[in-house]
Amino acid sequence: MKLLITGSDNYIAKSFCEKYAKRHKMTTLESDTDIGDIKSLLPIFKKKKFDAILHFAEVFGSPDQTDKEIEIINTIMFKNIQSLAKAYDVKKLLAFSNIRELETSGGMQAFKESEHTKYMPLDSYGQAKHNITNMARIDKSVFVLRSFEVYGKDAPDSVLTTLISEACQGKNLSVEKDIILSVIYIEDYLKIINDFLMHSHPAGDYNITGDELISVNDVLKKLKRSCQDTISISTGKERLEFTASNDKLNAVIGAFKFTTLRSALNKIVKAYKDDI
DSSP: OEEEEESTTSHHHHHHHHHSTTTSEEEEEOTTSOTTOHHHHHHHHHHOOOSEEEEOOOOOOOTTSOHHHHHHHHHHHHHHHHHHHHHTTOSEEEEEEOGGGSOOTTOEEEEOGGGGGGGOOSSHHHHHHHHHHHHHTTOTTEEEEEESOEESTTOTTOHHHHHHHHHHTTOOEEOSEEEEEEOEEHHHHHHHHHHHHHSOOOOEEEEEOOSOEEEHHHHHHHHHHHTTTOSOEEOOSEEEEEEEOOHHHHHHHOSOOOOOHHHHHHHHHHHHHHHO
16 A cells, blocks of 8 residues: 555554555654644655555644643644545555653543543643544544553553563563553554554544553563562552453454563563663
């Protein structure tokens, strides 16, 4: 397929490009591309024909931007890509979201896509992601893939990846709370993205998470064993849950075999130790 990938320096985007470089013909736009200016994008669409777009580009804001500006910029960036996709007959647009799209200060249990409106976020970045999902829901060519914790070697903003990295450095591990998470291993996520590209699934938003619910306390214990008890751990006493249902996802991807936590931990630990 001929793909346009925005925000290609994003961790997931970069990983996808590396894994599927030989399968798809990709045109990439890094985060410094001004997607908020639709005129700057026109030459790209006029020059090349795309089968699908993977929209990872996003703005977190700078000191000179107000919260409202961050929301507006992210929303406009998606709207520009969506408009050009329609104008140039791009068949699929995949937009990527995450748990910050939802208000989760009190935790969240088995969140379903149908509950989206109950979790309106308070911050501008989250509001932009919330807006994008609402716009996508009325467009039959748009898919929103929403992750809750993506883990893998060097994955940013990942509780599990941070713990694994520290364990591999011989650091002792301590957590204040036993957090229960819905997670997706990066290799599984890449396969799911490709599955959405290659098959005719119903448009809409999907929770992208594996079948296992992961306990951070359990991860600490597994890492201690993996390090042959050379590190000490302190587990959390209070329990807090951030979980989501993947029933909708499983209904369309069929008998997908998710990587188990044990297998993923072994692979990531080996990758970090190979770097030492």
